[in-house]
Amino acid sequence: MPKQAPTLVPLALAGGQGKTTIALMTGRILASYGIPVLFVDADPQASLTAFLGVDPEDRPTLLEVLTRSPDKLPLFKAIHAVPESENIFLIPSTDELENANHSLAASPSSINVLRNRIQQVGEQVKKEEKITSNFGIIIIDPPPERSHLALTSLGSGDCWVICAEANIKGVQSLKRTKGLIETCQSMVPAGELIGTIPFRAKWTGLNPTKVTRTNIEVMEVLVGKDLMLPHVLESDIYKRAIDEQTLPGTLGYEHLEFPLRSLIERMRPSLGKYAKSIPVLNTEEN
Numbered sequence: 001m002p003k004q005a006p007t008l009v010p011l012a013l014a015g016g017q018g019k020t021t022i023a024l025m026t027g028r029i030l031a032s033y034g035i036p037v038l039f040v041d042a043d044p045q046a047s048l049t050a051f052l053g054v055d056p057e058d059r060p061t062l063l064e065v066l067t068r069s070p071d072k073l074p075l076f077k078a079i080h081a082v083p084e085s086e087n088i089f090l091i092p093s094t095d096e097l098e099n100a101n102h103s104l105a106a107s108p109s110s111i112n113v114l115r116n117r118i119q120q121v122g123e124q125v126k127k128e129e130k131i132t133s134n135f136g137i138i139i140i141d142p143p144p145e146r147s148h149l150a151l152t153s154l155g156s157g158d159c160w161v162i163c164a165e166a167n168i169k170g171v172q173s174l175k176r177t178k179g180l181i182e183t184c185q186s187m188v189p190a191g192e193l194i195g196t197i198p199f200r201a202k203w204t205g206l207n208p209t210k211v212t213r214t215n216i217e218v219m220e221v222l223v224g225k226d227l228m229l230p231h232v233l234e235s236d237i238y239k240r241a242i243d244e245q246t247l248p249g250t251l252g253y254e255h256l257e258f259p260l261r262s263l264i265e266r267m268r269p270s271l272g273k274y275a276k277s278i279p280v281l282n283t284e285e286n
């Protein structure tokens, strides 16, 4: 049996915490190593779909994946190739995805719907259509609020990473997100929290600002030192990289990728045969 691709899900129960940015950049880095990446845009705001430059037109999206049965809609029909990006594929979203919340609400275990669908569990599914064995990793971008879509995104995760802005709002979101993970853990035995990334950390010269330092310290107390990953610096370069559909490194700012490479390093044990495609992380880099 081919090994299943692991799923990575950035989580935060608030907007603006870096979920989409971290999903996008981590996926782009993995794709640049030659690893086939499947993104799943689970946010009706469809930022990830827009950032990847995909227009779903009238082809199936995540809405159809979640609301139609696997025998009526095989998963591969909703997988779109991403233009100009080698190794990157996407199950896109549109604002109509909001409607999936109704059908998920009616399902007895909505938390497992997306996981089961991605794995194409079900008797009708032929082995060759088992999508997870065709990709090295699947990255799901959830919506920010506590909705059925957010829950089923969490439920689809093998590796969770909490994203949290380095300010009071970020700490609040981190507390709520960690609480939700704890509540759901028994229903999602495969899920593991692998880290927390402080987002938009502000630095002046060689030092963090007081707000950044204090809030990162609080985060460390909340999740424990082992789960703290390096911060994403406040920088317009990320926004430029998003707009230009590239990576900070391609723009000459490779050090800005350090937190994402550190996250990837934590995923290495889950990546099976693709683990050897990942260069060794130089911890002096930062």
Ligand SMILES: Nc1ncnc2c1ncn2[C@@H]1O[C@H](COP(=O)(O)OP(=O)(O)O)[C@@H](O)[C@H]1O
Binding pocket: 012, 014, 015, 016, 017, 018, 019, 020, 021, 022, 047, 144, 163, 200, 232, 233, 234, 235, 236, 238, 239, 242
């Ligand atoms: N390093 C950065 N510094 C400053 N702003 C950033 C950085 N990276 C991304 N942004 C911006 O932060 C905003 C929120 O990020 P996003 O990833 O969309 O959060 P979420 O998906 O959690 O809502 C976006 O407008 C994005 O362009």
Ligand SMILES: [Mg+2]
Binding pocket: 019, 020, 021, 043, 047, 141, 142
């Ligand atoms: Mg987002």
